[in-house]
Amino acid sequence: MLSQEDIQFYISILKGVNVIDIYRLFKTAKTKKIRAGEIYIHEGTASTKMGHIKKGLMRAYQLKPNGDEITILLRWESQFIGSYDTIMWQKPSRFIFQALEDTTLTETDYNLVQEMADRNSSIGAYRSIFQVDMLKEATDRIESFVLLSPKERYLKLIHEKPDIVNRVPDKYLSTYLGITPVSLSRIRKRIASEQ
Amino acid sequence: MLSQEDIQFYISILKGVNVIDIYRLFKTAKTKKIRAGEIYIHEGTASTKMGHIKKGLMRAYQLKPNGDEITILLRWESQFIGSYDTIMWQKPSRFIFQALEDTTLTETDYNLVQEMADRNSSIGAYRSIFQVDMLKEATDRIESFVLLSPKERYLKLIHEKPDIVNRVPDKYLSTYLGITPVSLSRIRKRIASEQ
DNA sequence: AGCATTAATTAGCTTTTGTTAATTTTTTTA
DNA sequence: TAAAAAAATTAACAAAAGCTAATTAATGCT
Numbered sequence: 001m002l003s004q005e006d007i008q009f010y011i012s013i014l015k016g017v018n019v020i021d022i023y024r025l026f027k028t029a030k031t032k033k034i035r036a037g038e039i040y041i042h043e044g045t046a047s048t049k050m051g052h053i054k055k056g057l058m059r060a061y062q063l064k065p066n067g068d069e070i071t072i073l074l075r076w077e078s079q080f081i082g083s084y085d086t087i088m089w090q091k092p093s094r095f096i097f098q099a100l101e102d103t104t105l106t107e108t109d110y111n112l113v114q115e116m117a118d119r120n121s122s123i124g125a126y127r128s129i130f131q132v133d134m135l136k137e138a139t140d141r142i143e144s145f146v147l148l149s150p151k152e153r154y155l156k157l158i159h160e161k162p163d164i165v166n167r168v169p170d171k172y173l174s175t176y177l178g179i180t181p182v183s184l185s186r187i188r189k190r191i192a193s194e195q
Numbered sequence: 196m197l198s199q200e201d202i203q204f205y206i207s208i209l210k211g212v213n214v215i216d217i218y219r220l221f222k223t224a225k226t227k228k229i230r231a232g233e234i235y236i237h238e239g240t241a242s243t244k245m246g247h248i249k250k251g252l253m254r255a256y257q258l259k260p261n262g263d264e265i266t267i268l269l270r271w272e273s274q275f276i277g278s279y280d281t282i283m284w285q286k287p288s289r290f291i292f293q294a295l296e297d298t299t300l301t302e303t304d305y306n307l308v309q310e311m312a313d314r315n316s317s318i319g320a321y322r323s324i325f326q327v328d329m330l331k332e333a334t335d336r337i338e339s340f341v342l343l344s345p346k347e348r349y350l351k352l353i354h355e356k357p358d359i360v361n362r363v364p365d366k367y368l369s370t371y372l373g374i375t376p377v378s379l380s381r382i383r384k385r386i387a388s389e390q
Numbered sequence: 391a392g393c394a395t396t397a398a399t400t401a402g403c404t405t406t407t408g409t410t411a412a413t414t415t416t417t418t419t420a
Numbered sequence: 421t422a423a424a425a426a427a428a429t430t431a432a433c434a435a436a437a438g439c440t441a442a443t444t445a446a447t448g449c450t
Binding site for chain 4: 344364365366376377379380381383384
């Protein structure tokens with residue numbers, strides 16, 4: 001079942017799409033709720049489902065042989081989440097996708113979008129929005145890694161997304177920033193002591 | 196003027212495109228040669244040109260206030276190059292795009308692709324190829340930064356692209372890897388001494 | 391509320407990186 | 421091909437990060 005909001009979201013991307021395609025898209029689109037801690041996509045699975053986050057926060061992480069968890073992706077309201085291993089290059093996910101808060105998604109199947117996009121340019125525009133959204137986040141992060149120090153990276157993150165520190169445990173934030181939890185703790189201390 | 200090769204490349208992505216669009220695309224597509232050292236896109240300009248590299252190697256870099264150059268992107272044969280600041284979010288480029296070798300591009304204008312993609316799903320597929328290509332490289336690099344140490348990052352790069360060390364000066368490679376030239380030199384020494 | 395669990399901080403120590411500058415090697419070019 | 425310029429390496433030192441483990445703080449649960 002789709003809410004008024006969902007319908008508005010779809011209408012915004014469906015200009016020029018024919019009625020049959022709209023029907024197919026709506027029929028498969030679901031509002032999905034995932035509780036905090038729950039796994040959305042397991043490692044090794046090849047799910048092409050794709051969620052547009054309405055509320056909540058999710059992460060993708062990898063489990064290292066020694067048991068360490070490395071958070072590779074954080075996504076929140078108005079962003080897309082999905083196994084890009086599967087969606088982009090048709091491979092099983094190397095990552096585990098998990099909700100860190102109770103999360104509400106508008107879920108579609110990327111294969112359907114893909115198939116329709118190949119026939120319908122308005123759906124193609126939707127696919128493009130998804131890809132640009134992923135690209136924006138990705139290039140931004142690369143720039144953080146290349147141009148900034150770990151400390152600057154952390155400051156940039158809390159500047160751009162101030163609520164993140166209250167929503168994501170430091171142990172996840174730190175690996176997301178490419179450093180260890182111990183190191184992040186020291187960075188925070190250094191920042192605090194600088195006044 | 197397009198070569199036989201260029202034409203084949205376009206045909207591969209033009210299934211189902213109408214004749215008028217094909218004509219428009221071919222009319223604007225150019226084979227462009229850039230000599231080593233030459234600037235392709237200057238900082239602050241908003242060019243939507245997009246090159247598909249046939250031969251050669253290019254980089255995007257940023258000039259820091261103190262004069263340091265930071266290489267943020269390296270692109271080579273069969274990859275796309277273009278100001279993603281402009282193409283993706285309609286802003287002037289924060290980076291300088293430069294050929295590191297004599298480079299041959301097949302150049303199109305992204306605005307034309309974009310406009311045609313919004314009407315034509317086959318062109319949309321072409322846009323998608325470009326976006327996925329960018330995404331693949333971007334996510335791969337993020338994973339390098341999050342999961343690997345500088346040394347591992349360097350080893351991964353020379354494993355996946357062995358000729359890069361002979362084609363790109365270390366001072367560019369190092370900042371591309373998020374470290375200083377001095378540090379890369381030490382890493383190389385450490386690797387060599389481990390037998 | 392109290393106990394158990396988990397997260398964050400701190401400490402001590404080692405390794406690596408950044409920085410600056412000097413030296414050596416390589417490349418360019420006149 | 422010799423001189424000049426640029427790149428790479430090395431050195432010395434300070435700053436920061438990784439690692440392991442202990443301690444403290446926060447959170448979750450019955």
